[in-house]
Amino acid sequence: MHRPIDHLLAALAEPTRLRALHILWDGDEHCVCELMDRLWATQSRMSRHMARLKSVGLLTDRRDAQWTRYRRNPDMPAAWVAVIEAILAALPPSANQKAA
Numbered sequence: 001m002h003r004p005i006d007h008l009l010a011a012l013a014e015p016t017r018l019r020a021l022h023i024l025w026d027g028d029e030h031c032v033c034e035l036m037d038r039l040w041a042t043q044s045r046m047s048r049h050m051a052r053l054k055s056v057g058l059l060t061d062r063r064d065a066q067w068t069r070y071r072r073n074p075d076m077p078a079a080w081v082a083v084i085e086a087i088l089a090a091l092p093p094s095a096n097q098k099a100a
Helices: 005-012 015-024 032-039 043-056 078-090
Strands: 059-064 067-072
Touching: 005 015, 005 043, 005 078, 015 032, 015 043, 015 067, 015 078, 032 043, 032 067, 043 059, 043 067
Parallel strands: none
Antiparallel strands: 059 067
């Protein structure tokens, strides 16, 4: 069962998590090392953010040797997808995110 919308909005309220979700929203799998590099975040910080997004139900993950790879959760409620897409569409380009 998915958590209430307030958990979703609280998870999205943190800028690094929101930027990470923007990267992951393409549907591909992304290594935490890539997210660290693109968002200029440490491994421990990135892992904490990904754990929060996963606990809310936004991401799935799999281990690959020393790294964890994340992707958008395909079982997310349609209403959540609509909310996230609206938020991501409103994001300005970020000066603190490296070019892809």
